[in-house]
Amino acid sequence: MLFEQYRDFIPDFDSFQQSLRKPLPVHLRINTLKAAPEQLVSRLNEKGALLEKSLPHDETLYRASGLEFPGNTVEYFMGHIHPQALTSCLVSLALHPTDGSLVLDLCAAPGGKTSHLAQLMGNAGLIVANELYGNRHIPLGNTLTRLGVLNAVVTAYQAQEFPLKQQFEFVVADVPCSGEGRFRKIREDFTYRETTEKILLPELQKKILLRAYELLQPGGKMIYATCTYNPAENEAVVAHLLHERNVTLFPLNIDLASEPGLTHWKNETYGEELERALRFYPHRVDSVGFFVAGIGKPC
Protein backbone atom coordinates (compact mmCIF):
# COMPACT_ATOMS: atom_id res chain seq x y z
CA MET A 1 0.00 0.00 0.00
CA LEU A 2 1.31 3.45 -0.89
CA PHE A 3 2.86 5.49 1.91
CA GLU A 4 2.06 2.70 4.36
CA GLN A 5 4.88 3.95 6.57
CA TYR A 6 2.77 7.02 7.37
CA ARG A 7 -0.34 5.11 8.45
CA ASP A 8 0.22 5.94 12.11
CA PHE A 9 -0.06 9.70 11.63
CA ILE A 10 -2.19 10.30 8.51
CA PRO A 11 -5.78 10.47 9.80
CA ASP A 12 -8.42 8.29 8.13
CA PHE A 13 -5.77 6.41 6.18
CA ASP A 14 -8.27 4.52 3.99
CA SER A 15 -9.77 7.78 2.70
CA PHE A 16 -6.27 9.07 2.14
CA GLN A 17 -5.52 5.99 0.02
CA GLN A 18 -8.70 6.47 -1.99
CA SER A 19 -7.85 10.12 -2.63
CA LEU A 20 -4.59 9.05 -4.29
CA ARG A 21 -6.62 7.28 -6.99
CA LYS A 22 -8.41 10.45 -8.01
CA PRO A 23 -6.86 12.98 -10.39
CA LEU A 24 -5.82 16.29 -8.90
CA PRO A 25 -8.60 18.84 -9.32
CA VAL A 26 -7.94 22.09 -11.16
CA HIS A 27 -7.40 25.01 -8.83
CA LEU A 28 -7.03 28.54 -10.12
CA ARG A 29 -5.70 31.73 -8.69
CA ILE A 30 -7.16 34.90 -10.13
CA ASN A 31 -4.38 37.38 -10.77
CA THR A 32 -5.64 40.66 -9.35
CA LEU A 33 -2.65 42.47 -10.89
CA LYS A 34 -4.54 42.12 -14.17
CA ALA A 35 -8.14 41.09 -13.52
CA ALA A 36 -11.09 41.71 -11.22
CA PRO A 37 -12.20 38.42 -9.59
CA GLU A 38 -15.96 38.97 -9.76
CA GLN A 39 -16.07 39.64 -13.52
CA LEU A 40 -13.65 36.86 -14.31
CA VAL A 41 -15.61 34.28 -12.34
CA SER A 42 -18.80 35.24 -14.21
CA ARG A 43 -17.04 34.98 -17.57
CA LEU A 44 -15.56 31.56 -16.84
CA ASN A 45 -18.91 30.36 -15.54
CA GLU A 46 -20.51 31.56 -18.80
CA LYS A 47 -17.97 29.46 -20.67
CA GLY A 48 -19.14 26.34 -18.84
CA ALA A 49 -16.61 26.18 -16.02
CA LEU A 50 -17.93 25.90 -12.50
CA LEU A 51 -15.83 27.94 -10.10
CA GLU A 52 -16.20 27.38 -6.39
CA LYS A 53 -14.33 29.38 -3.78
CA SER A 54 -11.52 27.36 -2.21
CA LEU A 55 -11.30 29.46 0.94
CA PRO A 56 -14.35 31.19 2.40
CA HIS A 57 -12.74 34.61 2.81
CA ASP A 58 -10.55 34.71 -0.28
CA GLU A 59 -11.86 36.12 -3.56
CA THR A 60 -8.97 34.89 -5.68
CA LEU A 61 -8.71 31.12 -5.13
CA TYR A 62 -11.12 28.75 -6.84
CA ARG A 63 -11.64 25.11 -7.64
CA ALA A 64 -12.57 24.96 -11.33
CA SER A 65 -14.69 22.06 -12.54
CA GLY A 66 -15.27 21.71 -16.28
CA LEU A 67 -12.04 23.50 -17.12
CA GLU A 68 -9.66 20.65 -17.76
CA PHE A 69 -6.91 22.66 -19.47
CA PRO A 70 -6.89 26.19 -18.03
CA GLY A 71 -3.57 26.81 -19.80
CA ASN A 72 -5.46 26.67 -23.11
CA THR A 73 -7.74 29.60 -22.44
CA VAL A 74 -7.56 33.19 -23.52
CA GLU A 75 -7.81 34.16 -19.83
CA TYR A 76 -4.55 32.29 -19.21
CA PHE A 77 -2.90 34.02 -22.17
CA MET A 78 -3.95 37.41 -20.84
CA GLY A 79 -2.50 36.53 -17.43
CA HIS A 80 -5.83 36.75 -15.67
CA ILE A 81 -5.62 33.26 -14.19
CA HIS A 82 -2.87 31.00 -12.95
CA PRO A 83 -3.43 27.29 -12.37
CA GLN A 84 -1.91 26.60 -8.97
CA ALA A 85 -2.49 23.93 -6.33
CA LEU A 86 -4.55 25.33 -3.50
CA THR A 87 -2.06 24.23 -0.87
CA SER A 88 0.75 25.88 -2.79
CA CYS A 89 -1.11 29.19 -2.49
CA LEU A 90 -1.11 28.89 1.28
CA VAL A 91 2.57 29.77 1.46
CA SER A 92 2.10 33.33 0.25
CA LEU A 93 -1.12 33.74 2.23
CA ALA A 94 0.57 32.56 5.42
CA LEU A 95 3.51 34.90 4.92
CA HIS A 96 1.41 37.81 3.68
CA PRO A 97 4.18 40.36 3.13
CA THR A 98 3.31 44.03 3.40
CA ASP A 99 3.21 46.22 0.28
CA GLY A 100 6.59 47.86 0.50
CA SER A 101 8.60 44.97 1.90
CA LEU A 102 11.77 43.22 0.77
CA VAL A 103 11.08 39.54 0.16
CA LEU A 104 13.27 36.58 -0.77
CA ASP A 105 11.90 33.49 -2.49
CA LEU A 106 14.83 31.11 -2.26
CA CYS A 107 13.62 28.37 -4.64
CA ALA A 108 11.36 30.35 -6.93
CA ALA A 109 10.72 28.35 -10.15
CA PRO A 110 8.25 27.97 -11.73
CA GLY A 111 7.07 31.25 -10.21
CA GLY A 112 3.61 30.50 -8.82
CA LYS A 113 4.47 31.61 -5.30
CA THR A 114 6.59 34.56 -6.42
CA SER A 115 3.77 35.89 -8.57
CA HIS A 116 1.28 35.31 -5.76
CA LEU A 117 3.53 37.32 -3.42
CA ALA A 118 3.70 40.10 -6.01
CA GLN A 119 -0.08 40.05 -6.24
CA LEU A 120 -0.47 40.33 -2.47
CA MET A 121 2.07 43.18 -2.47
CA GLY A 122 0.27 44.99 -5.31
CA ASN A 123 3.49 45.01 -7.38
CA ALA A 124 5.09 47.28 -4.75
CA GLY A 125 8.20 46.55 -2.70
CA LEU A 126 10.72 44.09 -4.07
CA ILE A 127 10.96 40.32 -4.41
CA VAL A 128 14.21 38.51 -5.07
CA ALA A 129 13.22 35.32 -6.88
CA ASN A 130 16.14 32.94 -6.69
CA GLU A 131 16.51 29.83 -8.80
CA LEU A 132 19.77 28.00 -9.34
CA TYR A 133 19.03 26.14 -12.54
CA GLY A 134 19.14 28.13 -15.78
CA ASN A 135 16.58 25.88 -17.50
CA ARG A 136 14.09 26.69 -14.74
CA HIS A 137 14.55 30.42 -15.35
CA ILE A 138 12.51 30.06 -18.55
CA PRO A 139 9.24 28.96 -16.90
CA LEU A 140 9.96 31.35 -14.01
CA GLY A 141 10.40 34.28 -16.41
CA ASN A 142 7.35 33.25 -18.44
CA THR A 143 5.15 33.11 -15.34
CA LEU A 144 6.30 36.47 -14.01
CA THR A 145 5.93 38.11 -17.43
CA ARG A 146 2.52 36.63 -18.25
CA LEU A 147 1.13 37.63 -14.86
CA GLY A 148 2.46 41.20 -15.11
CA VAL A 149 4.88 41.03 -12.18
CA LEU A 150 6.96 44.22 -12.07
CA ASN A 151 8.53 44.08 -8.61
CA ALA A 152 10.70 40.98 -8.96
CA VAL A 153 14.33 40.39 -9.80
CA VAL A 154 15.73 36.95 -10.57
CA THR A 155 19.01 35.61 -9.20
CA ALA A 156 20.69 32.24 -9.75
CA TYR A 157 22.48 31.27 -6.55
CA GLN A 158 22.52 27.91 -4.80
CA ALA A 159 19.84 28.38 -2.15
CA GLN A 160 22.03 27.00 0.64
CA GLU A 161 24.81 29.40 -0.36
CA PHE A 162 22.75 32.50 -1.13
CA PRO A 163 25.08 35.45 -0.36
CA LEU A 164 24.73 36.92 3.12
CA LYS A 165 24.91 40.49 1.78
CA GLN A 166 21.41 41.54 2.71
CA GLN A 167 18.76 40.48 5.17
CA PHE A 168 15.10 40.28 4.21
CA GLU A 169 11.86 41.06 6.01
CA PHE A 170 10.19 37.97 4.58
CA VAL A 171 11.67 34.74 3.26
CA VAL A 172 10.04 31.80 1.49
CA ALA A 173 11.89 28.49 1.67
CA ASP A 174 9.73 26.22 -0.47
CA VAL A 175 12.52 23.70 -0.75
CA PRO A 176 13.18 20.88 -3.21
CA CYS A 177 11.43 17.82 -1.80
CA SER A 178 10.44 14.27 -2.69
CA GLY A 179 7.05 15.56 -3.88
CA GLU A 180 5.05 12.76 -2.28
CA GLY A 181 2.10 15.11 -1.87
CA ARG A 182 1.79 15.45 -5.64
CA PHE A 183 1.64 11.73 -6.27
CA ARG A 184 -1.58 10.27 -7.62
CA LYS A 185 -2.02 6.65 -8.66
CA ILE A 186 -4.21 7.45 -11.63
CA ARG A 187 -2.91 4.50 -13.63
CA GLU A 188 -2.00 1.09 -12.26
CA ASP A 189 1.52 1.35 -13.59
CA PHE A 190 2.13 4.55 -11.62
CA THR A 191 4.06 3.86 -8.49
CA TYR A 192 6.04 5.93 -6.06
CA ARG A 193 9.75 5.18 -5.85
CA GLU A 194 12.38 6.33 -3.44
CA THR A 195 15.60 7.29 -5.17
CA THR A 196 19.03 8.04 -3.83
CA GLU A 197 18.53 11.73 -4.56
CA LYS A 198 15.38 11.79 -2.46
CA ILE A 199 17.09 10.10 0.46
CA LEU A 200 19.70 12.86 0.43
CA LEU A 201 17.10 15.64 0.47
CA PRO A 202 16.79 16.21 4.26
CA GLU A 203 20.44 17.25 4.54
CA LEU A 204 20.01 19.74 1.69
CA GLN A 205 16.76 21.03 3.19
CA LYS A 206 18.45 21.60 6.56
CA LYS A 207 21.21 23.59 4.89
CA ILE A 208 18.73 25.69 2.93
CA LEU A 209 16.61 26.39 6.00
CA LEU A 210 19.63 27.42 8.04
CA ARG A 211 20.73 29.79 5.27
CA ALA A 212 17.19 31.14 4.92
CA TYR A 213 17.18 31.90 8.62
CA GLU A 214 20.51 33.75 8.37
CA LEU A 215 18.98 35.82 5.57
CA LEU A 216 16.00 36.80 7.68
CA GLN A 217 16.25 40.13 9.45
CA PRO A 218 15.44 40.34 13.18
CA GLY A 219 11.68 40.55 13.55
CA GLY A 220 11.24 38.98 10.11
CA LYS A 221 8.99 36.09 9.11
CA MET A 222 9.77 33.03 7.07
CA ILE A 223 7.79 30.11 5.69
CA TYR A 224 9.28 26.66 5.31
CA ALA A 225 7.20 24.50 2.98
CA THR A 226 7.31 21.18 1.17
CA CYS A 227 4.82 19.09 -0.77
CA THR A 228 5.70 15.85 0.98
CA TYR A 229 4.39 13.80 3.90
CA ASN A 230 7.82 12.61 4.98
CA PRO A 231 8.57 13.88 8.53
CA ALA A 232 12.30 13.61 7.78
CA GLU A 233 11.82 16.43 5.21
CA ASN A 234 9.38 18.39 7.35
CA GLU A 235 9.36 18.36 11.14
CA ALA A 236 12.90 16.96 11.39
CA VAL A 237 14.24 19.83 9.26
CA VAL A 238 12.45 22.49 11.31
CA ALA A 239 13.48 20.75 14.56
CA HIS A 240 17.08 20.93 13.36
CA LEU A 241 16.75 24.70 12.94
CA LEU A 242 15.11 24.99 16.38
CA HIS A 243 18.07 23.15 17.83
CA GLU A 244 20.66 25.26 16.03
CA ARG A 245 19.19 28.76 16.32
CA ASN A 246 17.04 30.98 18.51
CA VAL A 247 13.81 30.44 16.59
CA THR A 248 10.12 30.83 17.26
CA LEU A 249 7.35 29.16 15.29
CA PHE A 250 4.40 31.46 14.79
CA PRO A 251 0.85 30.12 14.55
CA LEU A 252 -0.64 29.94 11.06
CA ASN A 253 -4.23 31.04 10.63
CA ILE A 254 -5.34 29.23 7.52
CA ASP A 255 -9.01 28.52 7.02
CA LEU A 256 -8.54 25.05 5.55
CA ALA A 257 -8.69 21.55 7.06
CA SER A 258 -5.27 20.73 8.46
CA GLU A 259 -3.48 18.66 11.07
CA PRO A 260 -0.83 19.99 13.42
CA GLY A 261 2.80 19.13 12.76
CA LEU A 262 4.15 16.01 14.44
CA THR A 263 5.93 16.37 17.78
CA HIS A 264 7.53 12.94 17.42
CA TRP A 265 7.59 10.01 15.04
CA LYS A 266 9.13 6.59 15.42
CA ASN A 267 12.24 7.13 17.52
CA GLU A 268 12.56 10.86 16.79
CA THR A 269 11.34 13.69 18.98
CA TYR A 270 10.78 17.02 17.25
CA GLY A 271 9.42 19.06 20.14
CA GLU A 272 6.04 20.43 21.17
CA GLU A 273 6.58 23.64 19.21
CA LEU A 274 6.18 21.69 15.96
CA GLU A 275 2.46 21.51 16.68
CA ARG A 276 2.32 25.03 15.27
CA ALA A 277 3.28 23.73 11.84
CA LEU A 278 0.46 22.52 9.60
CA ARG A 279 0.02 19.37 7.54
CA PHE A 280 -2.48 19.27 4.69
CA TYR A 281 -3.68 15.95 3.31
CA PRO A 282 -5.31 15.37 -0.10
CA HIS A 283 -8.39 13.62 1.29
CA ARG A 284 -9.10 16.63 3.51
CA VAL A 285 -8.35 19.49 1.12
CA ASP A 286 -8.68 17.86 -2.32
CA SER A 287 -5.33 19.23 -3.36
CA VAL A 288 -1.63 18.47 -3.12
CA GLY A 289 -0.36 17.14 0.22
CA PHE A 290 1.60 19.92 1.89
CA PHE A 291 3.58 20.96 4.97
CA VAL A 292 3.98 24.55 6.16
CA ALA A 293 5.83 26.00 9.13
CA GLY A 294 5.93 29.72 10.01
CA ILE A 295 9.28 30.72 11.49
CA GLY A 296 10.01 34.03 13.16
CA LYS A 297 13.33 35.61 14.11
CA PRO A 298 13.28 37.43 17.45
CA CYS A 299 14.11 41.13 17.38
Place this chain on the structure above:
Amino acid sequence: MLFYLEDRFGIDRALFESFIFFRKKNSWWVSTDTPLLAHISRFKISRMGLKAFQKVGQFLKPTTRMIQVFGTHATKSKITISEDDLLDLQKGQCLETVLGVGQGYVILCLDGNRILGLGLYVNGRIRSQISMKALRSAMIGA
Protein backbone atom coordinates in the same frame (compact mmCIF):
# COMPACT_ATOMS: atom_id res chain seq x y z
CA MET B 1 8.86 55.90 -25.26
CA LEU B 2 6.57 57.56 -22.75
CA PHE B 3 5.78 60.32 -25.23
CA TYR B 4 4.82 57.64 -27.75
CA LEU B 5 2.54 55.84 -25.27
CA GLU B 6 0.85 59.14 -24.41
CA ASP B 7 0.59 60.38 -27.97
CA ARG B 8 -0.57 57.14 -29.56
CA PHE B 9 -2.62 55.54 -26.79
CA GLY B 10 -3.39 58.40 -24.40
CA ILE B 11 -1.58 56.65 -21.54
CA ASP B 12 -0.70 59.48 -19.15
CA ARG B 13 3.07 59.55 -18.64
CA ALA B 14 2.48 60.35 -14.96
CA LEU B 15 1.39 56.72 -14.65
CA PHE B 16 5.03 55.69 -15.00
CA GLU B 17 6.40 57.87 -12.21
CA SER B 18 6.63 54.88 -9.88
CA PHE B 19 8.45 52.74 -12.45
CA ILE B 20 11.92 52.71 -13.93
CA PHE B 21 12.89 51.84 -17.49
CA PHE B 22 16.29 50.47 -18.40
CA ARG B 23 17.92 49.28 -21.57
CA LYS B 24 19.25 45.78 -22.18
CA LYS B 25 20.75 45.35 -25.66
CA ASN B 26 17.86 45.89 -28.12
CA SER B 27 15.09 46.03 -25.59
CA TRP B 28 13.81 48.27 -22.80
CA TRP B 29 12.55 46.83 -19.55
CA VAL B 30 10.23 48.23 -16.91
CA SER B 31 10.32 47.58 -13.19
CA THR B 32 8.75 48.97 -10.04
CA ASP B 33 10.91 51.83 -8.76
CA THR B 34 11.69 51.42 -5.10
CA PRO B 35 14.50 52.49 -2.76
CA LEU B 36 14.82 48.75 -1.99
CA LEU B 37 16.67 48.32 -5.29
CA ALA B 38 19.74 49.81 -3.57
CA HIS B 39 19.63 46.90 -1.11
CA ILE B 40 20.15 44.31 -3.82
CA SER B 41 22.79 46.15 -5.83
CA ARG B 42 25.49 43.70 -4.72
CA PHE B 43 23.63 40.66 -6.06
CA LYS B 44 24.17 39.28 -9.52
CA ILE B 45 20.80 39.88 -11.16
CA SER B 46 19.85 37.81 -14.21
CA ARG B 47 16.47 39.43 -14.83
CA MET B 48 14.44 42.36 -13.53
CA GLY B 49 10.88 43.47 -14.24
CA LEU B 50 9.39 42.78 -17.66
CA LYS B 51 10.35 43.60 -21.21
CA ALA B 52 8.46 46.73 -22.23
CA PHE B 53 9.80 47.62 -25.69
CA GLN B 54 11.67 45.73 -28.36
CA LYS B 55 13.66 47.45 -31.06
CA VAL B 56 12.22 46.57 -34.47
CA GLY B 57 14.29 48.25 -37.18
CA GLN B 58 14.47 51.90 -36.16
CA PHE B 59 11.32 51.69 -34.09
CA LEU B 60 10.68 50.65 -30.48
CA LYS B 61 7.67 48.33 -30.44
CA PRO B 62 5.75 47.95 -27.16
CA THR B 63 5.56 44.32 -26.04
CA THR B 64 2.31 42.40 -25.65
CA ARG B 65 2.90 41.89 -21.92
CA MET B 66 3.63 45.55 -21.24
CA ILE B 67 0.48 46.57 -23.13
CA GLN B 68 -1.52 44.00 -21.18
CA VAL B 69 -0.39 45.68 -17.94
CA PHE B 70 -0.61 49.36 -18.87
CA GLY B 71 -3.08 49.25 -21.78
CA THR B 72 -6.04 49.42 -19.41
CA HIS B 73 -5.15 53.11 -19.00
CA ALA B 74 -5.27 53.80 -22.74
CA THR B 75 -7.87 56.26 -23.96
CA LYS B 76 -7.37 55.99 -27.74
CA SER B 77 -6.11 53.69 -30.49
CA LYS B 78 -7.85 50.91 -28.66
CA ILE B 79 -10.43 48.64 -30.28
CA THR B 80 -12.68 45.93 -29.00
CA ILE B 81 -12.83 42.68 -30.92
CA SER B 82 -14.87 39.51 -30.44
CA GLU B 83 -13.53 36.03 -29.73
CA ASP B 84 -14.50 35.17 -33.33
CA ASP B 85 -12.29 38.02 -34.55
CA LEU B 86 -9.55 36.63 -32.34
CA LEU B 87 -9.92 33.23 -34.00
CA ASP B 88 -9.48 34.92 -37.40
CA LEU B 89 -6.37 36.71 -36.20
CA GLN B 90 -5.07 33.44 -34.83
CA LYS B 91 -5.42 31.97 -38.33
CA GLY B 92 -3.23 34.78 -39.63
CA GLN B 93 -6.10 36.71 -41.21
CA CYS B 94 -6.49 40.49 -41.00
CA LEU B 95 -9.49 42.35 -39.64
CA GLU B 96 -10.92 44.91 -42.03
CA THR B 97 -12.12 48.05 -40.28
CA VAL B 98 -12.02 51.82 -40.46
CA LEU B 99 -10.65 53.52 -37.38
CA GLY B 100 -10.44 57.19 -36.60
CA VAL B 101 -6.72 56.97 -35.92
CA GLY B 102 -3.63 57.14 -38.05
CA GLN B 103 -1.74 54.09 -39.18
CA GLY B 104 0.26 52.32 -36.51
CA TYR B 105 -0.23 50.13 -33.49
CA VAL B 106 -3.63 49.72 -31.87
CA ILE B 107 -4.52 47.98 -28.63
CA LEU B 108 -6.75 44.94 -29.08
CA CYS B 109 -9.28 44.25 -26.33
CA LEU B 110 -11.85 41.59 -25.81
CA ASP B 111 -15.27 42.91 -24.76
CA GLY B 112 -14.58 45.70 -22.31
CA ASN B 113 -11.11 46.27 -21.00
CA ARG B 114 -9.50 42.85 -21.31
CA ILE B 115 -6.27 43.60 -23.10
CA LEU B 116 -4.96 41.02 -25.56
CA GLY B 117 -2.03 42.91 -27.03
CA LEU B 118 -1.26 44.95 -30.11
CA GLY B 119 -2.43 44.95 -33.68
CA LEU B 120 -0.88 46.88 -36.56
CA TYR B 121 -3.39 49.11 -38.37
CA VAL B 122 -2.45 49.83 -41.97
CA ASN B 123 -4.72 50.72 -44.91
CA GLY B 124 -7.94 49.80 -43.11
CA ARG B 125 -6.67 46.39 -41.99
CA ILE B 126 -5.49 45.20 -38.61
CA ARG B 127 -2.87 42.49 -38.41
CA SER B 128 -2.19 40.84 -35.06
CA GLN B 129 1.18 41.53 -33.43
CA ILE B 130 0.59 38.95 -30.73
CA SER B 131 2.76 35.85 -30.75
CA MET B 132 0.87 33.38 -32.94
CA LYS B 133 2.25 30.44 -31.00
CA ALA B 134 1.00 31.80 -27.68
CA LEU B 135 -2.31 32.77 -29.20
CA ARG B 136 -2.88 29.38 -30.86
CA SER B 137 -2.30 27.45 -27.67
CA ALA B 138 -4.52 29.88 -25.79
CA MET B 139 -7.34 29.54 -28.27
CA ILE B 140 -7.51 25.74 -28.17
CA GLY B 141 -9.92 25.99 -25.27
CA ALA B 142 -11.56 29.28 -26.13
